[in-house]
Amino acid sequence: MSKANGSAGGDGFDPKSAAYLDSIDVVQIQRGPEPGGVGGAYRAFGETLRGLKTTMARLIEGPLTIEYPEEKTPVYPRFRGRHKLHKFEDTGLEKCVGCSLCAAACPADCIRVVAAENIPGDRVSAGERYAAVYEINLSRCIFCGYCEIACPFDAITMGHDYEMADYDRSDLIFTKEMLLAEPIERTPLKSEGE
């Protein structure tokens, strides 16, 4: 730019001539309409009002904020929340046989299973073996649901509970008893068609 100005003053060329414009690098600046007037006033407030229209319309609708934790978002039926372990309804035996396939499938490596042998007369599960220790470290779990898919006995499923915050990491290691216990249904489910 400075080069173009310099040559314009020094050599006496007409700065508006086409030949001159072709011969140098020019940056053309497009300017908007001059401010002021009716057009200017519309441009200053019109768009703002258009935006405010949306705002005003929402005002009439009232607040959409869900007052968590007093109020909870309903989840879809296939929402993958905290796991549950299951028992057979008729016999009361645990469905889990401690095969450890969930632990194998877990990409976060957060499931730990230690199996043991059932003692006849004091059966824990339906198979030869049962899970003596079944722990899920929920601070590591990524809720992918692979454990549920891997389970050959539908012993573990993903529940709907997503409220697992705690003050202590060690409290997030859920034991078999905690997973087997009937969960407190804190999370509403989305109703049909919602």
Next chain:
Amino acid sequence: MSREITLTIDGREVTAVEGEMLHDAARKGDVEIPVFCYEPKLGDPVGACRMCLVEIEGIPKLQTSCSTPVREGMVVHTRTEQVKQAQSAVVEFLLVNHPLDCPVCDKGGECPLQDITQGWGPGKSRVIDEKRHFQKPIELSPLIAIDRERCILCYRCVRFSQEVSEDAELQLLDRGDRTFVGTFDDRPYVAPFHGNITELCPVGALTSYTYRFRARPWDIEQAGSVCTLCPSQCNVSFTVRDEKVKRVLGRDNAEVDDGWLCDRGRYGFEMFADAKRVDGPRLKGGAATDWKTAIEAAAAGLLQAGEGRVAAIVGDASNEEGHLVQRIVREALGSPHVDSRPSRGPRRETIVGLAQPNLSARVRDIDDADVILVLGTDPLHSSPILDLRIRKAIRRNGARLAIATERPTALDGGAEAIARYAPGDAHHFILELTRALGGADTVATPLAESLEGAGKVVVVWGERIGSFGATALLDLAKALKLGEADGAGLLEVPDTTNARGLREAGCLPDAGPGLARVSGGKSTEEIRAALESGELTGLLLFGVDPIRDFPDTPAWEAAITAADFVVCFSMFETATAAKADVLFPLETHAEKDGTVTHPDGRLQRVRPSASRPGDIRPNFLVLSELAADLGLTTGIDSQPTAFAALTQAVPFYGSIDDASIGGRGIRWQDTPSGSKSPEPGKAPEPGSPDTQRGALGTIAETAADPRGVASADPGSGASLALGTYRDLWAGLITELNPPLKFLAPEQRVEISLTDANRMGLKNGDAVKVAQNGSSVSATVSIKERMSDGVCFLIEGTAAGNANALLNGGPVSVEITKVEA
């Protein structure tokens, strides 16, 4: 040896050795053919599972690749439509009766049937009929559960039982689809190697109770190490979960164990976490303390015992630990008294002579031997895996077996010639045998005849032939020309696991590191006498329990009590450990980091696999710190530095490093530094231990000893010559491993039928075996093939330990019946 031939498999040129099976040749060409029943370790293929069918051009029907030898120019296809159809049909057929209970099956995740079904199976079942049912799981033995529903009848376990361990207990019973694996009359299958069948089983039909439901393959880590429970030093792989050993598997090493493990090594791991384990340093009375205090107390006590007045006995130790102990005693405490043998052993010159590389046989040489001479040892009890090797040589390669022992051995059935000599008379017999080989007519002539004209003779000899025996063995080796033939030689079965390594690391009274000559040291027996007389005041025991394992236990107890200061390194709370002033914990072979030397000269690395319980620290560090407190700076602060110190001190280990040991070990004879083996010495000097045994005079005189060979004095009255042996199952192994408890032997006195009749004894009678005031209780066990006039007791049993009756010399005992 064999001709190399070329064949084509799936369009690939593969070079194979003539006579090799097609399956093995394919593997070399990187072509995988699925198999269930084929296992080269088991010997000849049987072609039972039909999984390995392949198409061979020129043969209309499919052939089993496991049992078809390769031929020059053979063209093989393993992926044609016909083969695929056959493979998927075989898998479908095997799964007809397989319960598919993989989630509860212990094999799940490491199951060949799962893998092959995934890889070659049809992926879908058409079977709608009910599968066959058996009661499950049943105890096949107290250690193994059998699930017959899962069995695919591959014959592997049956072949192992019949052709490898040769106990012939497992059989296939019944016919057709009702066939099942079992024992006669459903008796428990109890045999010393039976754990191997769980590893052989390609499905989950045979599982160990010790590993039942303990872990899945993705929960565990495999850690390779070496078993140090006996001198076989089998290569093992520990299955570790949560830093604890859960299972022991074989780590095939054809040079050492041939891929098998004995049950002692396989199931002897639960003691690692036993309550009796010493899990931290302790002071007198068992008070736990910290390491600093303990090491300072040990150093102060040893220094106070006085220069040259401390002795050390090393037992269960790695080469590095042995080397450090002898340095501490020799350099820091100025005492030459170090030994690593429970009883009197040969002099340095004999040891050096026997260690000559041209005389020493490799374990593998047993396979190709023409004649195997088992001399003064029962491999089943002392080095179990050699028992299988010898059986294999006889069965597969037609080797002849000659046995000369005190006590009937497990191998007697396959022997061509058997000789028995009286307990403690091995040296006589060896001298007679040498003379017989020279043409003289002696008691050993029948045995000598079977050795004559044999090309490759491997002598498997036991350390228990004693110091005279070892000297005589050198002459026998000369007579048999062992040093000249390739593949012939001597293979020792020592009493302790790392006997050879400790000798070579310098734990001998008359030899320092590298078997260099030193003088003035006292042997184990002399140490005991010197402790009792007060000549020695301090004692350093490393991995030994003299009050249980050494001959003459009452004298040892007195000697250790008499010692002013005892430092003991012990794995468990033993009677000896209880008397220690300072007690240090020892690491097990799952925790230790170090090297051990196999009796054939192979250095192998024991690697830490599991965590050390309690407050246990690496032993070489403890020794190094103890040395520092005693004013000896070793500079050892890690395994590599400890190993470097060892290889520097032992010239013939010089060129061995961690990389050359690798996972399979290396024989020092095969390394460049192997040529630096010590020169054999001159003839025994008068006054040296070999010629000291006054009662029998010199060797030349005793050769004509009327006590004779092969058959002892028939004896009069109830007096019999006492022999002892270390039973495979005697000792802590069965006491501290709950699954093995049922195998713990009760003390019994073995006598011949003639003697039993003469003394009016029956099998199972309670008797007292007495010698010179001390006695042990036992029950009578009449044994076939026993010489008359002798009886045998087990060493190291919990009650009635035979070691209490021994005194280092020949012992005769009185047997009196105890009326109930």
